[in-house]
Amino acid sequence: MTYPVVGMVGGGQLARMTHEAGIPLGIRFRLLSDTPVESAAQVVGDVVVGDYRDLNTLREFARGCDVITFDHEHVPGDHLRALLEDGIAVRPGPDALRFAQDKGEMRQRLHALGVPCPRHRPVADPADVSAFAAEGEGFPVVLKTVRGGYDGKGVWVVRSESEAADPFRAGVPVLAEEKVDFVRELAANVVRSPHGQAVAYPVVESVQVDGVCDTVIAPAPELPAERAVAAQELALRIAEELGVVGHLAVELFETRDGRVLVNELAMRPHNSGHWTQDGAVTSQFANHLRAVLDLPLGDPRPRARWTVMANVLGGDYPDMYSAYLHCMARDPQLKIHMYGKDVKPGRKVGHVNTCGEDLADVRARARHAADYLRGTITE
Secondary structure, eight states: OOOOEEEEEOOSHHHHHHHHHHGGGTOEEEEEESSTTSTGGGTOSEEEESOTTOHHHHHHHHTTOSEEEESSSOSOHHHHHHHHHTTOEESSOHHHHHHHHOHHHHHHHHHHTTOOOOOEEEEOSHHHHHHHHHHTTOSOEEEEESSSOBTTBTEEEESSTGGGSGGGTTOSOEEEEEOOOEEEEEEEEEEEOTTSOEEEOOOEEEEEETTEEEEEEESOTTOOHHHHHHHHHHHHHHHHHHTOOEEEEEEEEEETTSOEEEEEEESSOOGGGTTHHHHBSSOHHHHHHHHHTTOOOOOOOBSSSEEEEEEEEOOSOOOOGGGHHHHHHHOTTOEEEEOOOOOOTTOEEEEEEEEESOHHHHHHHHHHHHHHHHTSOOO
């Protein structure tokens, strides 16, 4: 029997964990990685080292693959259309992916669909930022580069016209958005297949620290059932309207007056879905693979009442393996997922998942393990 070959563009941890999910199914995996030491390149057998921005490299990589998918959204749309013309399946396709690549296009399309979003518009210079602020509640205002932002990069909170100069120095388009007075950040993760089947995971709370996801709680505590269902339905509608194939993460603001606004979209497995590896019947990675191969999707329901994911960030303590003894002995149910990355301050190098019936206990276990692995606590 011949098993399909999935080509993954990008060698980061998302590719590493997607590859892991395909092993039990016998899925063959081919990787296009920037370097031979990227997270996924360490574990995938068939690795092409090259630049995804070079069309010839991309075409050579795609030859022999049954489908191309991604662990990031940065591949030029024209390149992806060239692959489609070559007869290669690309999932998600460029017509959907552009709404994750370009925040301006995303906002315009979501607005046309009637999706609730923060007030926004493109701005040309610092004076235009001041005009945007005056049109609403005034400063502070959030400025975002239209393309390329990730994990807080390319995002500024400015409190005056003089502070608004930095985003324009790169010479790229800038989007201004109101600074939303939110209670917390949520995420609705869904997966959609080419034939239209779709599943929705429980809505989660995502706790950000310095613009980086720190902790995810599944399901989001004290979220009214009708609001959770509405967020799931919204994410499913966005996936259908945009023609997404694969995993879609819809990052949300829950406001103080009870509204839910769309903040960002990601068309790939996402940090807010890492809890599903150990906390759901079918993980986001397994369902993403099923979707891009047009297989029936798996059950997204949770295995436990609560699952908490805590990211492990690099610090001044590089020898994380030596911390396994303490963490595993202290919590035999703990699940550790490391990415094979060099430890650098603030860098995501892994995550832990904990499950259980008592949320306070589950949170404390996850927090302790992440902090001990990082070296910020020693007992």
